[in-house]
Amino acid sequence: MIVVTAAGGQTGRAVVRALRARDLPVRAVVGRRGPRPELEELGADVVVAELTQPLAWSGVLAGADALYLIWPNFDPDEAEGATALFAEARRAGVGRVVYHSVLRPQAHSMPHHTAKDRAQEALDRAGVAWRVLQPCAYAQNLDEEVQRAADTGVLRSFWGLRTAQSLVDVADVGESAAVLLTEDGLDGGTFEVAGPEPLTAPRMAELIGEALGREVVAEDVIPAGDVPVSYRARCRRLMLDHYRAHGFVGSPRVATALLGRPPRSYAEHLADVLASA
Structure with a gap:
């Protein structure tokens, strides 16, 4: 049985979907009570547990062969909470712990990357067999735009018009996670999962225009004011500042090896x- 945390989010659902497609038993952990129709329809055992209360997890983890630990985005308790779990x-x-990290956790200009870097260090000292998945930014994150x-x-771009991102489809992230959770010979490995091409905002606009059959242009939305104080807003602002200055590009080679095929292109997404619009 495989335990997946934060299973109600888009990453968690993708991981559960990939595992259930392999007919594997999944315990899907969510933070709040309430209907979870997608998880239930997939046949997952849905349980409620608070990530910041690790002592309550002995029952959740009982009988588990593997744990996929996803921590909620932009949460200041991630490093300490993940270490406790x-x-x-x-x-x-x-028997096996897979941690959901991020591409380039050593980029400490972004606080949430620092937290994941600290969690990876703690995992290496935890006394468990481990693997780490390091995904790039998701293609789905820009669907509203x-x-x-x-x-x-x-197309509004909050990261400028010059730098690129290797956007990855969350379904490919879920499939990659399923490989790390189930296949032998990968312990102690960190695996970057990035999309097949670096995309600037103008290139994305061009692809959207091609799909629609009409022109779409990219517009730079420059942030105003000081960096926010709240942790979540600060993380988001500093992340976009980093993307604007340096981009967020990775190689698709590891994803291709894990998936046994090239990762999905942005045009396919x-x-x-x-x-569906």
Whole structure:
């Protein structure tokens, strides 16, 4: 049985979907009570547990062969909380821990990357068999902007017009996670998962325009004011500042090896998004 945390989010659902497609039993952990129709329809055992209370996890982890630890985005407790859960996984005898990190966690200009870097260091000391997945930014994160661009003819870019991102489809992230959770010979490895091409905002606008059959242009949206104080808003602002200055590009070679095929292109993702509009 495989435990997946934060299973109600887009990453968690993708991982659960990939595991259930392999007919593997999954315990899907969510933070709040309430209907979870997609997880239930997939046949997952849905349980409620708070990530910041690791002592309550002995029952959740009982009998688990593997744990996929996803921490909620932009949460200031990630480094300490993940460290505590790694220790709980060791006490519970979990055979394999896979941590959901991020591409380039050593980029400490972004606080949430620093937290994931610290968590990876703790995982290496945790006394468990481990693997780490380091995905690039998701193609799905920009779907609302794509829909807006389809309506207005303008794609807003909050990371400038010059630098690129290797956007990856979250379905490929889920499939890659399933490989790390189930296949032998990968312990102690960190695996970057990036899309097949670096995309600037103008190139994305061009692809959207091609899919729509009309012109779409990219517009630079420059942030105003000081960096926010709240952790979540600060993380988001500093992340976009980093993307604007340096981009966020990775190689697709590791994803291709894990998936046994090239990762999905942004054009393929766009076709799905615009077809569902």
